[in-house]
Amino acid sequence: MINPFNITKAVDYTDEELNKFWVDFPIEKGFKGIIKPTSEMPMIILGSKGSGKTHIMKHFSFSMQHIRWKENILNGIIEDGYFGVYLRCSGLNGFKFNGRGESEETWQDIFSYYLELWLSQLLLNNIIKLIENTDVRINEHVIALEILDLFDTKDLPISIKSLTHLSKYLNDLQKEIDYAINNRAFTNVKISENIKILTSPGKLIFGMPEVFSKEVKELKDVKFLYLLDEYENFTPNQQKYFNTLIRERKNPTCFKIGAKRYGIRTFETLSAGEEIKIGSEFEEFDLDDIFRNQNKIYSEFIKNICIKRLENAGIEIKSDELSSKFEKSDDDEFLREISKKEKKHLKQLSAKLVKVVDKVMLENIIKNISFEKDVFLERVNVLLFYREWNKNSNLLKASEEIKLSCIEYFNFKNTGRHHSVIDKHKRDIIDTLYRENSQKIPTYAGFENLIKISNGIPRHFLITMKHIFRWNEFYDVNIFDTKNENKISVDSQLNALADTTNWFIEDSRHPGKDGNKIKECIFRLCDYLRELRFSDTPPECSISTISIQTKVLPKEISEIIDFLEQYSYLIKLDTGRRDKNKNSRNETFQINGLLASEWELSISRRGIVDLNFLEIKDIFFPDNEDVYKKFIYSTKSKYNAPFGNGKITISLFD
Known part of the structure; x- marks a missing residue:
């Protein structure tokens, strides 16, 4: 079978093929209403x-x-x-x-x-x-x-x-x-x-x-x-x-x-260098804006493109059946599996606590934090405990309070501290559990997630689908055969995303030394955000978005950020964010969905990481690689136990 998604560039099609694969934007008057010919x-x-x-x-x-x-x-x-x-x-x-x-x-x-x-x-x-x-x-x-x-x-x-x-x-x-x-x-x-x-x-x-x-x-x-x-x-x-x-x-x-x-x-x-004026002499239309700001319509558009490709390959599938062909992560099954195994999160916590508390207190704290009835709530307990540790709280007392809060939430689902953490950090905690147990994070699988990852760029979705078909051919699975109920496995989707990400990085690369420098910048930024997301005390939930006060940046860094935005490594968000310490509005950017999947970042837009000038300089324009390594080390110390504190061993009877 010929891969329906083999060709992803319009210039590689004949006019007849372009017409055959044409899909209009699902709004009144379609693209004609937008382009106004x-x-x-x-x-x-x-x-x-x-x-x-x-x-x-x-x-x-x-x-x-x-x-x-x-x-x-x-x-x-x-x-x-x-x-x-x-x-x-x-x-x-x-x-x-x-x-x-x-x-x-x-x-x-x-x-x-x-x-x-x-x-x-x-x-x-x-x-x-x-x-x-x-x-x-x-x-x-x-x-x-x-x-x-x-x-x-x-x-x-x-x-x-x-x-x-x-x-x-x-x-x-x-x-x-x-x-x-x-x-x-x-x-x-x-x-x-x-x-x-x-x-x-x-x-x-x-x-x-x-x-x-x-x-x-x-x-x-x-x-x-x-x-x-x-x-x-x-x-x-x-x-x-x-x-x-x-x-x-x-x-x-x-x-x-x-x-x-x-x-x-x-x-x-x-005419003497005069400029044409937007609004009076021409109008400007940005396809990225409409695709990114109208999520539901864009999703329908991509679904229609997908169905059209399949139809032209002789594969009949109904619109409401398409999503069901893509396997999604089964978090409940995963949590049941790890609940029967050694608790990696408790083992890591013990390894850190043993340096600052005696054996008796360690055993009492771990006993309080443990919750055999629900491994997910147990991991929430660990996060809450790390937060208390970072605040220099009494560790034993903190563990006792967390234990009571956990039992209360388990029994009554009240609106206490567990509810607050779960409301904001549920996806992050589950992804952390996958990572702690040396498993691929499957969050990115699923038809709707693949659309979200494309960030309003249809070709990114099409190339992902191209690789999905290739991987299923490798596994000898006919995923769209109406005679069976085969689904596109999570592994196939994750492999396809990895292939598409590699293509994107090379396809969008600036030639020469500048290209290497810019690529290193986005890699460093993604590394930094991953360190934050999977730290003991993440500063925000769903990390993949940054806020930058661009007006104070030197030209060299501004040019790098402009390039990353223009080539869609970074997705500029419409609404800026006010600086907490200054009465100025920062610009906000989200990491491209493909890069987010590769670096295990969130593909949702919730928490925003504010980067100050020194952090921006160390990421985008460090004096040398050692400066960046020291910056990362400092970040790890700040957000991970024992939080940079050289504490003496605390006894239960102190």
Whole structure:
């Protein structure tokens, strides 16, 4: 069986496959209501790598319109209200337009002309295809002459009498530029001396839609939608040119620009460096925000994607059955198992107590803390005891009070100290028990958890599913066979998450030494948070979220945190947090779900760890590795018994 999740990138699909695998966002009007393809207001569409941005933008292209509407393409375009012209900016190889003895201004002129020719060809070729597949009748010669009139020179071929001829002519002009650039190293002639710019910026991009709107009656009320994807491949100067087009937009033309979250290099225009203004000249839409802030809708979206993939692989499964195919952790069974074995948490507590109390007191304390009827409550007792120890309480008295509180909670489930701890730390305590008993933490398994771990990035979920199928093939388990009740095991899910995490770390890695440094930073942060979560006295529950006062950070650390956020190592949360000691708001970040699963952190958002300046420096920019090791040692001493105190042995009779 072919893995239904093998392909996870839109660029690896044909247009027919993209249409076959298309899943709309489950809200009124779907992605069309979000992207607004007929709106006159230009839009910049941002999204993390793997957010589905390319698939969404390609959906609004003419090639996809043609596939959707087939023989009714003309009526379809009229109903859609737009005619999509899609360009992947990476295909333009924008970085070749620099250096080689030419000034930035010259390159800007050459690039703008080149892009003008490219977009014009795409539009022309789409129009030609429309005419070939419909009964639209136009006077191609008249239209060709009107378009040629958009050029600044009259010295043009007189043989151009059709749109096909015109497209070929534009392609020849583009090839002349390519030839001049590619052969610069072999000639003594400057590129600018070999190229004649025959039209002004925007003349063709705006002028051709005006001609078609006027001369093709079926298109007179249709918006001509330029979709520029992977905008991050343009240099700042190249983006300045297109920002200028956004500012000077004319009907019936509109723009949708797609970029990764770090891809907008400038908002400046060629108009004396003035910037295009959000709200008045363009609107911005962040796919990550909508996916992360609308959890239920995003979950439904991912479920629909999953079902669509399975259906196209010949696997029929109902929406309400999908979740049941994923095995979840059985915490009750685990607790029953360890209750019959040696209590690792009591053994560890005894090993720490023996250094500070005599044998008689040790036995009395362990007797008070032990609770044979419920190993989970027994572990709660241990946590409460560590807290009292950290406060320098009378240890024997503290253990007696904890014993009474435990019995009372067991019998009456009252709202005392046990209730408070369990309400906040239940998941942490169970995960700690898994870890103390040398077992994998299975918390991350389950369909809903896999969606949560994807952090609003569909590709992360798809790649996890890809590896799940691979692991089940390895175990020779047919998980979606309707004749059996096989489930995707917890082990398969955890193995798949580990594989996906390794892929993510490498895929998002910055090249060179800086990449290694940034990777070390996120690793150190995850190590630190894991030390906190599994310490004797965790400072917060469900640890995976940090709060940072970013305004006081030096440039080097700010750049690292920006990179980690832009590449989704860190997920920036909407609401900041007020600094406890200062009247300022900190920025809050959660560890990416894949990293959280690898480092055994929580995937929930509850407790927030405040990092002060020195802690941030030691994690993100230590002077050397020894500084970080000392910082971790200090952290362990602070949150683990005996809490950095060199106490003398205490006797029962002291």
